[in-house]
Amino acid sequence: MSAVPTTRPTRPGRPGRLDRAALTGVLVREIVNFGSYWRASAFSSTVEPTIYLIAFGFGFGSLVSKVNGLDYVQFVGTGTVATAVLFSSVFPAMFGTFVKYTYQKTYDAILAAPVDTEELVTAEALWISARAGVFGCVPMLVAIVFGLDPSWGMLLVPFIAFVAGFGWASFGILISAVMKSIDNFSYVTSTVITPLFLVAGTFFPISGLPEWARILANVNPLYHCVQLVRDAVFGLSAIDLWHLGFMVVFGLVAWRLAINRMEKRLIT
Template identity: 55%
Template sequence: MTDRLRAFEWAPIRGVWRRELALFRRCWASSSFASLVEPTIYLLAFGFGFGALVGHVAGYRYVDFVGTGVVATATLFTSIFPGMFNTFIRRTYQHSYDAVLAAPVDVHEVVAGETSWIAVKSGAYSCSPILVSLVFGLRPGPGVFAVPLFTVLTAAGFALFGVWASTVVPSINSFDYIISGVLAPLFLVAGTFFPLDGLPRWAQTLAHLNPLYHCVQLVRHAVFGFHPLADLGHVGALLLFIALAWWLALRGMRRRLID
């Protein structure tokens, strides 16, 4: 195979989606349970646990503040974990990609197909905290219908980041370094559970480089009212993250599968 990428063809991507759909039909119950219940537990524990002590934060009821923030947290975990673990297992143990690439499918089409599937599925699952928050008094504006768009964008970036991570670790146990050293800081310093205003200036600056922070802001603004100029900046940051993660993921997968 040459190093020059041919143009995208939709037939291979549809084939990857059909394969993912067939696998999803076999394990939808267990995967959906974890993806839906875990963020709901976060919402209930933090929203009503701390919410009993902290009534309002940054002008919002604390349960509403957390309910919108947990959407981004759910997006992170339901996208990056499949990107990391599924890709590593399929490449290293199952050798699924060897069979796929024997067909007229290129690496960039495999990456696009799998990560777009993860992004759409994660984007849908991640809206569950909003639905739970409605039961507990959240009153969103009409912009709430844009939330799935923001979660899909964020999930696409983190799915691609997970694919790239799967190509640089020497073993599956090495994911612990990424989970503890990368995901934990992203998860905690994104404005999910507390405003960033109380952090030192340098920490606030670093937080603005966190893609999850931009997702939190977009979701919160969609629910409570858009800030057009700021939100364009947040969308631009997510698109830049997707472009960088795409380049890294494609380069890593081609190195592992072709070179």
């Protein structure tokens, strides 16, 4: 069997970077493939945050009635949106990407077509973030059942989840490109993702944390997602431009780093 080429031929007359046809091709492949496992993916991405919502909302909710002027179930219900976005973006990006280029050799086949690494990474991140935008809304819908009042601002939540999901998907792709073994992902989960998850203001306000933890929270993309979702539901203010800006910058930086590292991993 002939070896699969590691570089793709130059496309005559290519209009430039991020060709729409190449992006569409990768996205269509992901959508078709998703049809074979969407039930398991939807289950894992929505049930765990929902369990957090029910456990904390009714567990701590029986002890704490109000947090920052909100009923505790409202506080947690909006916060777990960010948790669902995190679970449905960073982990599929880390593990899914690693499996595709290491074991399944899917990326070798894609790069043999007129698609480059930048288009491949971008399409993967867009697809994962689109899923996160949908899955992230599930805890909020559950919270509505348990007493969260609907508001027009909730219509912004899927878009907020998409922006946050793009950043975390790009981060997950970056990690998968850096790590040499899938077992090493546990280091990132334990030392990066879990601490950021705990200081995101999801289950308790960060105002009561030590100063070092509050500093960590303010450079935590998940914290900015939590705050932006809460403000979208209960009332936006000027500070939300800072939250949105931070999430956009995080996404762009993680995206470019993911492309750079994946090129080094795939193109030899």
